[in-house]
Amino acid sequence: MGNAQQSVIVIGSGIGGSAIAAMLSHRGYKVTVLEKLNLIGGRCCSREREGFIIDLGVHTFSQSGAGPLGEVLRQCGRGDDAIAWTYTKNPTQKLNYLGKTVEFPKGIAKLGANADEYMGIMTKIVTMPLDEIEKLRHVGLAEWLRRQTKDQIIYNIFAYISELYFIVPPRRASAGEFIRSMQEQALKRASGYPTGGCKAIPQSYLDVVRDNGGTVEKNAPVRKILIENNAATGVELTSGEVIKADMVISNVDPGMTILKLAGEQYFPSDYAENVRAFTYTPGAFILKFALKEKITDEKFVMLIGHPNADEYLDMIENDLVPEKVNLMIPVISNLDPTTAPEGKQLIIAGSFPAIKPDWDAWEKAVLNSVKMVFPDIEKHIQFTESTTPEEVEKLVGEGGGVIGLAQNTEQVGSKRISQKTSVKNLYLVGSEAGGWGIGTELAANSALELNKMIP
Numbered sequence: 001m002g003n004a005q006q007s008v009i010v011i012g013s014g015i016g017g018s019a020i021a022a023m024l025s026h027r028g029y030k031v032t033v034l035e036k037l038n039l040i041g042g043r044c045c046s047r048e049r050e051g052f053i054i055d056l057g058v059h060t061f062s063q064s065g066a067g068p069l070g071e072v073l074r075q076c077g078r079g080d081d082a083i084a085w086t087y088t089k090n091p092t093q094k095l096n097y098l099g100k101t102v103e104f105p106k107g108i109a110k111l112g113a114n115a116d117e118y119m120g121i122m123t124k125i126v127t128m129p130l131d132e133i134e135k136l137r138h139v140g141l142a143e144w145l146r147r148q149t150k151d152q153i154i155y156n157i158f159a160y161i162s163e164l165y166f167i168v169p170p171r172r173a174s175a176g177e178f179i180r181s182m183q184e185q186a187l188k189r190a191s192g193y194p195t196g197g198c199k200a201i202p203q204s205y206l207d208v209v210r211d212n213g214g215t216v217e218k219n220a221p222v223r224k225i226l227i228e229n230n231a232a233t234g235v236e237l238t239s240g241e242v243i244k245a246d247m248v249i250s251n252v253d254p255g256m257t258i259l260k261l262a263g264e265q266y267f268p269s270d271y272a273e274n275v276r277a278f279t280y281t282p283g284a285f286i287l288k289f290a291l292k293e294k295i296t297d298e299k300f301v302m303l304i305g306h307p308n309a310d311e312y313l314d315m316i317e318n319d320l321v322p323e324k325v326n327l328m329i330p331v332i333s334n335l336d337p338t339t340a341p342e343g344k345q346l347i348i349a350g351s352f353p354a355i356k357p358d359w360d361a362w363e364k365a366v367l368n369s370v371k372m373v374f375p376d377i378e379k380h381i382q383f384t385e386s387t388t389p390e391e392v393e394k395l396v397g398e399g400g401g402v403i404g405l406a407q408n409t410e411q412v413g414s415k416r417i418s419q420k421t422s423v424k425n426l427y428l429v430g431s432e433a434g435g436w437g438i439g440t441e442l443a444a445n446s447a448l449e450l451n452k453m454i455p
């Protein structure tokens with residue numbers, strides 16, 4: 001158990017930072033969270049505009065409270081009611097495939113896909129033992145999928161899910177990481193969204209910190225991690241203020257933490273070299289529709305806009321914007337009515353990955369694709385807002401990427417950078433260090449693993 005005399009500074013209030021802060025404060029550590037922004041939650045933050053609660057990105061949560069995001073709260077002695085979740089089922093999720101909408105997955109035969117083969121692959125995924133999954137950690141998802149099916153529609157569907165999960169094309173995504181993440185999601189059947197916008201999750205973690213006597217400082221950017229005799233001793237803020245602590249945990253990406261905030265001179269040269277060579281996930285283009293009235297009862301729509309997943313991803317990687325793009329479209333205010341004023345509707349469409357910096361072209365492509373699902377959406381717009389990777393970078397940093405350290409075959413499992421560094425009492429946490437799973441759950445798993453490492 002932690003010692004009440006031991007002080008911990010957590011740099012950053014993203015999911016990983018706020019989760020480890022909550023768990024350590026619950027164990028008796030004296031925790032201070034330092035967040036550079038006036039907002040908490042990092043890439044999982046939300047803001048208000050004209051009565052709408054609008055997330056920075058586009059978020060749904062693979063396992064909601066049933067997964068690692070809820071496990072963090074359980075470890076802090078909080079009940080499952082600490083966050084009120086709504087699930088994306090009821091009505092059943094829809095798939096719009098090249099303009100035709102079906103229930104997913106029940107209706108895929110209507111698209112011409114071999115539904116029995118799809119269900120066979122899903123059964124294989126759901127029942128695969130962990131040791132077998134482990135053997136597929138460093139195998140590409142495309143290679144594994146091609147062994148399971150020759151059906152292009154089925155391949156496109158799994159490739160689309162891989163883009164949503166990891167923002168990594170199936171030829172580079174880890175088959176093992178994909179199967180484990182999908183298995184958990186399918187077994188829990190709890191994909192959903194929290195009441196209060198996605199910021200409700202980090203908020204609930206930081207409530208634990210405050211309830212245990214810890215401190216959360218916003219507008220507190222750290223410019224330096226202090227190291228003496230190969231041990232972290234505190235931080236210096238950009239204001240010049242120095243705060244001493246027995247332990248420093250950084251929720252900022254390893255590139256920034258190791259090479260800049262701490263300084264690479266404190267680490268073995270091959271470690272710093274390795275950090276410099278990491279591959280991060282690209283960003284997404286997000287279009288948010290605040291509507292004057294409700295136009296749909298759907299909760300979650302998947303859209304596949306191109307008939308060949310590999311060609312689609314090649315186009316994007318070669319700086320071309322496809323005419324119709326793949327989208328994840330949660331109808332946020334049907335998941336959480338508090339995110340829109342009475343009678344209005346909030347719909348967010350996210351396209352992953354989005355690389356070319358011609359954002360006008362992306363906006364047009366996303367709007368045209370959304371119109372395949374909601375043809376007259378433009379008539380109902382109160383305002384729209386777009387978010388580009390540059391805007392994510394400007395606000396939270398992390399290169400503007402969606403997830404962080406890419407979950408490709410070279411950067412998963414034992415090949416992931418550990419939360420523990422070679423500097424004593426300096427740790428990393430978040431979707432760039434350790435962990436496994438999807439986005440926020442990767443970051444929460446990173447914190448859960450780190451909580452076990454700290455005595």
Ligand SMILES: Cc1cc2nc3c(=O)[nH]c(=O)nc-3n(C[C@H](O)[C@H](O)[C@H](O)COP(=O)(O)OP(=O)(O)OC[C@H]3O[C@@H](n4cnc5c(N)ncnc54)[C@H](O)[C@@H]3O)c2cc1C
Nearest residue numbers: 012014015016036042043057059060222430431439440443
């Ligand atoms: C567009 C988009 C869509 C997404 N969709 C989903 C989804 O549907 N489902 C899902 O599960 N995940 C999704 N994600 C991914 C998920 O949001 C991230 O993987 C996760 O939130 C990252 O958490 P983290 O712990 O790494 O913290 P980060 O979000 O990286 O937060 C780091 C924090 O550190 C702060 N900070 C940085 N530098 C300093 C400094 N010097 N001093 C003090 N503070 C500092 C930042 O301001 C920030 O608050 C999405 C992300 C984006 C961008």
